[in-house]
Amino acid sequence: MTKDQLRELFLFTDLTDEQLDWIDEHGDVVEFGADTEVFAEGEPARCFWVLLSGTIATARTIGGDRVETARTDQVGVYLGAVSFYLEESLENGYASSARAVTDVRLLALPVGKFALAFRKWFPMAVHLLQGMVLGTRRGQAITGQRERLLALGKLSAGLTHELNNPAAAAARAASTLRDRVAGMRHKLAMLAEGKLDKDALLALTGLQEEFADRVHDAPELSAVATSDLEDELTDWLQDHGVGGSWDLAPVFVAGGLRIADLEGVRAATRINGVDASLDGAMRWLAYTVETESLLREITDSTSRITALVGAAKQYSQLDRAPFQWLNVHEGLKATLVMFGAKLGKGVTLVKDFDRTLPTIPGYPAELNQVWTNLIDNALAAMGGTGTLTVRTARDEDWLLVEVADTGPGIAADIRKRVFEPFFTTKGVGEGTGLGLDVSWRVVVNRHHGDLSVESEPGNTRFQVRLPLTEQP
Template sequence: MSGRPLPCEVREIGSLFLFEKLSPEQLARLCREGRVESFEAGPVYTEGEPATCFYVMLEGTVAVFRRVGGEDVEVSRTSQRGVYAGAMQAYIGDRVRQVYTNSVRATAPTRFFVLPADTFASIMREWFPMAVHLLEGLFFGAKNTQAVVGQRERLLALGSLSAALTHELNNPAAAAVRATATLRERVAKMRRKLALIAESPFSAEQLASLIDIQDRTAERVAKAPVLSPLEAADREDVLTDWLEDHGIDSGYQLAPAFVQAGLDADWLEQVAAAVGEEILPNAVGWLNYTVETELLMDEIADSATRISQLVDAAKQYSQLDRAPYQVTDVHELLDSTLMMLSAKIGPEIRVVKEYDRTLPRIPSYPAELNQVWTNLIDNAVAAMRGAGGEGTLTVRTARHDERLLVEFRDTGPGVPPAIRDRIFDPFFTTKPVGQGTGLGLDISWRIVVNKHHGALRVESVPGDTRFQVLLPLTAQESGGAPAGTLAGGVPLTPSEEPA
């Protein structure tokens, strides 16, 4: 934006706190290379545009806005003479993307002293070379520190997730190993039983019937219903009685496997009718091995499937084989994070998913959103554990004001009002020493607000705490902007320091 040009007076410029220590020659150069502009109520400059000027207010009133979720939110308002904003980092040059990091609007007729960004940069380097070096060191030092601290937070989360993943992988792997060893034993017994059957006086028709029953038994195992413990116990009693009535003394040992496989007394009646009473015990023993081998193979298949799902979840969570910025289904991200954290969540905390599957895929940095989900879920679990260990975590998605809402609701004790305004501050934590860095919510806020142009907020009462993430639905709103495009740059009063 450009205002109405006005004469620049050295005396007025020199009366500003920013320039009061400059020499007459320096003030004259400022007036010669800068300008005074008058703005009516309205925009002075807009966030995201190239930062071309450095503004110092001579008189008037300005409001500063930050873009959050596609909306401009007012963050400050001042009439303090001498406050400044705009291209305050021009002295760094092309090493940093030079854009306005906020929007400034005049709320009344306002005059500014305006320096072009290039002039501001050259004056800074020429007049204050040592100060420029110090400012550059502070700027890049703070940036590097933030990156290192953020990386440390990610490594801590990765270590925790790696331990959880190892535990989760160990369970199905151990189950598969146990099932394989048992299966080998059962197959060996099956071979011996086959030898006994071969020596028995089976007719060709009886053998054919037995093989047919074996095939149909295997099919029933695959379709076995899931029974309640009470139903299973009742069926085991019935089968034990049937087997004992037919001269099979080990019926109480065979009944549990038969019930698990979906076999009942009617099925055993069909077996007895097909093979005859004299060879029924050997036939039942043979079918028992068939049932056990099928159940063991199912257990191995389930374990392998679980391992595969965990590996897929780990790949989805880490996004190792995917582009950093892409169009993503948030439900896939949420599911992979919940699976990765399932051991940490534990069985005492119930997880409820309330997904709106009609929501569109959104442009995002999925690996970083997974970090947000991890931080919010971890905090919710910690809150519920601290309040007795049990609770419910509800993960909900919905459309809210043309944005995508992801809500994490827990039944913990809540966030006290006294600290609610501080929970997003860096290094603020309520966890015991050594259990929290105080950076999880700060990093989450930066990822959601700075990187995705979204919003992160909290609503909390005892027994109902909700962290809500609001994300733009389109690339035009989120802009695919790199991190940092919203940081710093508000007009400053004399007591504040430049960002």
Template structure:
């Protein structure tokens, strides 16, 4: 409730105002209000418009912030003259909302000075202080901006290194297979020349072509991969069989046939259809043919992998798409996993996607930064080895993304202010403490969503909730009524 204006003597007894003149104290007394609250009352809430500076006259106050859906105390005091609220109303970079919530722990009395009056008195009475504090706040903002930019560049460099590693493997495989393919094609030309020089029987040539096509078709069919022991046994059996047929260097041909899924029965069938003096040339020609097909498959797989990575980069960056649009969350999560693939080599990734999850209005590339930070932190928490669950689901009017690791959990000492700038659980030099702060800003300010976490000795889950378009909820309700 509202009480009478405060007496000048009581104002002077507060350390904030003890050096002011009678005229200045009178100016405040005319404009300020005294307000009383019972114990447990909410004076103001975080994210509400910062309309006033509150000064404690008597009682006890507590400042809290929301973490994981709970109000976490950040300060509690009964010190007379303690102040909170719109304390930066006089600065050029004043936040327009309260940064925390204030509740009373005991019956309390406050002096309420409107943000506009507080700004006026600071500019009129303490212009030098205003300039100094403006410069201080601006310097802090510039420092934060620089560090955030460096953090972002470091993250981009990290992703670029991962991408380079992921691209290098298929590119190297394609180069290696291309060089081997050139050698095998040259060998095929040589064998074809030898066969032509021997004036081979046309019927035998037709038989070789038929066997060649059958071998290629059989090699192309999908099959269950063999264990290392089974594959070694197959190679030994084929090598012994080739040696019995009088084929020199049988242990060089056997791995080729085994790798294509060609077994002893196939080899026996082919050998029975060839004259003894034609077996060696024919089987080597078939080996070149089969190996050529395997090398072309390897080149195709490597090229497809490169194409997939490039597509993931395009999906991750959204360079050729509108900045803000309604998106399916799953492609962004998948492209982020591809971008971080090098860090996930020893991590088992479990995707539990709700494919019926509606699209959400979002800045897709910024959300991908959130996924990158949360997944990267999860992998670091597990020291690069463990299980990672990514789950999407609908939570009422929200689309939810939960990212869970099997790490040791977040220490109690940082849980209350984990989303604050410069707070990190990583060793010195390995984290700036701005990743989660940036993620929270993107989720809460850019998307009007929520970012929370639960943690324990068995792991941690970060849950991002993004608001669904209003029409989606209405459509779902109407559909439920019709059903």
């Protein structure tokens, strides 16, 4: 190409004659027929291309589909290794594909040699461009960290509440247990000093073991059934002269005991046809049943605390490698546990998990951030009332995670902008507008997946597609 022809291209208009000579010497004019691939996404980025004539289209692979991102016939448009001045950018290959829509002519410049010449021609511009790129990356990293901290802040109050409930229950049960154990020792001493013989005491201790075991298998009863049984046992206790029957009956019912069990106690304490120490025996066994119930409550509470701590550990991934093969359900369950207090009584949670899904490669802590943003947005959209559905499935060569809500939906004009940084529909101070932007970068840029949204009133679905195999 002549110098005059090169100067007609807007990129080269202000180059010196010497620089244009370099372009002419090192550049090649290449022709491609219509519907021919010029270069493919992911291939080594060897050339900086400039359109001389014809129409060309670029495309990227998103969610398994080839999506056209641009189509142009403007002479002088450049494509391919457009960040050639950054050495590291060439290692990642072409960021998109290019296809000739019509017959095209392109000027191809070898990026290795062009980068050296470009840095020599425009040293200050190269420094400014490098600074801009690195600054953008650093800003994105800081933004991601800030979003994660904001998410943890949102969830910390809920986690504290969730931890406080079982901890308080365990403390109350332990305090009550201390009194019941003391009462049990006192009643046992009174029974030993009373009219019961050795055989009667052995029979009562046998019943004690049986009743203690029965507590763990006590059936769940409705309020009406519980009230009826308590009345029935209260009448029986009163008829047989046992004091404080209204206190004992609820304990026995909660422990799974019925009239037949009380008759067994009476039989064990009858001596020569007379009820001997029936009142003391009943109270001693009531202490046993209540003690076992309190121990079960303490066990359940501490197990709940352990589960919450485990969920927080899984969510934060503090002791895990940043990149690993992960089970996506573990992160989803941990995130939902962290949201326990925010779900509220008005929200119905539906977990539709495909347990046959394989582990996938990824960054679990960053994906947990995505689940947090999507679930938090869904809950905010429903305003405390509705159905939250978290679904996993296999979608061809992708793992699909879908977070759906029954909120009012997202208008079409807003739907186009939800992934833009700093765009938010929340009130001032309620949202940063960075959550979905960070989620997009984690899913698409970090995991080579896809994040999309489908919405209509009463049915909004954010869909995350992640590759099943490790990406380059």
